[in-house]
Amino acid sequence: DGVVLFTTPSITDSLGFPRDMWLGRSFIDFVHPKDRSTFASQITSGVAVPFSETKGGYHKDTRNSLFVMLRRYRGLRTAGYGVTANAVSYEPYKLVLSFREAPEERNDNTENMTPNSSTMLLVICATPVRSIYKVADETLSQRSTKFSTRHTISGTLTHVEGSSVGAFGYLPQDIIGRSIMEFYHPEDLPFLKEVYETVMRTGKVAGASFCSKPYRFLVQNGCYISLETEWTS
Known part of the structure; x- marks a missing residue:
């Protein structure tokens, strides 16, 4: 269902959100509307390998990446006696997606840990994308980026x-x-x-x-x- 269960402290430095503000909310709510269909299609077609191809489970080593715009924390600013919200802004990020099995659950009748095979977690590693340019009219012959x-x-x-x-x-x-x-x-x-x-x-x-x-x-x-x-x- 896409509900966020955990975030790292770096989310505050990157996007400005307090760490616990994402918890319990859907990840896709923070993706720019124009990129949501791309994000959803990557999950369904690129990351979730069919059970038939992995002997009844997910392929643990599957990785897929895409680029989306993620929303920055707006915060609040004062205006006279009132408080108004800042404009919504987004920044480009590279997302690396992978599925992992949920942590094992403790069996109340024994001291053993049993795999929670019915639940899978989507792990997302988000890296901000920075412009390669530093100044106007810059020549990048020494550090040019190659792409196709x-x-x-x-x-x-x-x-x-x-x-x-x-x-x-x-x-x-x-x-x-x-x-x-x-x-x-x-x-x-x-x-x-x-x-x-x-x-x-x-x-x-x-x-x-x-x-x-x-x-x-x-x-x-x-x-x-x-x-x-x-x-x-």
Whole structure:
């Protein structure tokens, strides 16, 4: 049912919530509404391995990860004689999900501990995602982030690697299904047309790829970054 049973003290440093404020509440309540379907689908299709595949139980070593926006603690601020809530804000996090068996229960008739096989716990390790940029117009040649994307021949994005979040500002689910053309700078389109023509030619050779000169890509804050790409088809 997704009810939170335990949190670590670091939740206060990361999101500002008092440690016990999450207890007894559903985890998904703290996930941004736009990311809730992604979170739910990861649990049902990615983490919960069917019983038939694990000899009647969950696979203990199963791990899956995704990116979501988690809500920060709003707190309260004073305004004259009244108290008003701060605006709701969210921050990007990488979640690593895994299922574990519930702790053993003590048998009242014996001193032995018996496994509570009917209950499984979902363990979530949340790590904040930070921007890779420190200053404006920064060159990242010495510590550039590598990631991959895939799009169809019509330009629809079908895969965006999670390591791109710190560079793009978008979560993968924010741009999957959108056209790659939305993110190219208009002035770079003639050059990119030549790139795609080259991709079509080299694509006739299995495993062939080539690197293009930098082009501009629209990121979440409305600015453009310069990317160097190894293209393949």
